[in-house]
Amino acid sequence: MNPIEIRTVNTTRYVTPLREGGSLPAIAEADDGFLYVLKFRGAGQGVKALIADLIGGELARAAGLKIPEIVFANLDEAFGRTEPDWEIQELLRKSEGMNLGLHYLSGAxxxxxxxxxxxxxxxxxxxxxxxxxxxxxxxxxxxxxxxxxxxxxxxxxxxxxxxxxxxxxxxxxxxxxxxxxxxxxxxxxxxxxxxxxxxxxxxxxxxxxxxxxxxxxxxxxxxxxxxxxxxxxxxxxxxxxxxxxxxxxxxxxxxxxxxxxxx
Structure with a gap:
């Protein structure tokens, strides 16, 4: 079968945290102009949560279930330096590199x-x-x-x-x-x-x-x-x-x- 393609985007703007998530996911904007729900590698569950999210999401998509587009989201070391919340700033610092993003379904x-x-x-x-x-x-x-x-x-x-x-x-x-x-x-x-x-x-x-x-x-x-x-x-x-x-x-x-x- 053909290889599965996952796009890579660069995160450009931290919009708002989603406080209901235990791992502090956030809505962020990327360089393609879209908003994504970002899951951070520096969160408490670490990269294993990202691995499970990626595998589970793409298995669901293969099964014909509705899943937002999943992307790899790069986080630059300079990203989030101006974030006033120390907890979020620490999370962003620990998450430099490749994270996981799901296309934000506005109005859902x-x-x-x-x-x-x-x-x-x-x-x-x-x-x-x-x-x-x-x-x-x-x-x-x-x-x-x-x-x-x-x-x-x-x-x-x-x-x-x-x-x-x-x-x-x-x-x-x-x-x-x-x-x-x-x-x-x-x-x-x-x-x-x-x-x-x-x-x-x-x-x-x-x-x-x-x-x-x-x-x-x-x-x-x-x-x-x-x-x-x-x-x-x-x-x-x-x-x-x-x-x-x-x-x-x-x-x-x-x-x-x-x-x-x-x-």
Whole structure:
């Protein structure tokens, strides 16, 4: 398959922090004239949150779900020197270099399960994908979904793939059910999980997974690893995802049981 292209922009103006995010993301302007929600490598979760956001976002896009354009956002060392907030200035200083940006959806509103009722197939697709990614951050308290132009858009997969915070037992974690699915905001509508899995298994081929992993910058992969190579780290991500896909009946059964208990 063709390589995936991710644009690189240079951040030119810090607009405003998004205080609701624990890692202090911000709206910023880039040299292409567009606004982006920036996720900073210097935030508490470090580059692993950026890696998870990039992989999760591009897997969602490959699955046909709505995702804002993801870009690499360079942060110059001079950027933010005039920022009066010391906490933000420190964050910007620690984030010099390549960060992650999502195209800002102006006018979008937060998904509200009391108002917005997704159809069963869409809900099932999102729940299945989040089970694959072990995404713990799609709850009623923090949906990480937006309604923009009457369509449902996914944002922020930084809390996914939490196996990479402890590499030693990744094989075991790849085979675990996703028990946190019981808190998934879309679980009540996810009645088509089996069908979702059938279509996603055809989409998430090893070739497609490798193409997505290929766009993750080596410097991010090596940021916290000093005794291995970027290729070896990519291989772990690849095998983790392939293993979970091939054994997806484990997390589908967990999700179905959680939904039955819920409804």
């Amino acid at each position: 509103i937060t998904f509200d399960p009391a108002v917005n009722k997704p159809d069963a197939m869409l809900a099932s697709n999102i729940v299945w994908l989040d089970c694959l990614l072990t995404n713990v951050d799609r709850t009623a308290r923090n949906t990480n979904m937006l309604i923009w132009k009457r369509e449902l858009w996914l944002i922020d997969h930084g809390a996914s793939l939490y196996f990479h915070h402890s590499w030693d037992n990744w094989k075991e974690q790849a085979l675990r059910p996703f028990v946190q699915v019981k808190d998934h905001v879309l679980l009540p509508w996810a009645t088509e999980l089996k069908e979702a899995g059938e279509q996603f298994k055809a989409i998430f081929t090893p070739e497609r997974i490798r193409a997505i992993l290929a766009i993750v910058p080596d410097e991010w992969l090596l940021a916290e690893h000093f005794d291995t190579t970027a290729a070896e780290i990519r291989e772990v991500y690849e095998q983790f995802l392939i293993t979970r896909i091939n054994s997806s009946e484990i997390f589908v059964k967990e999700a179905q049981n959680a939904r039955e208990a819920l409804v």
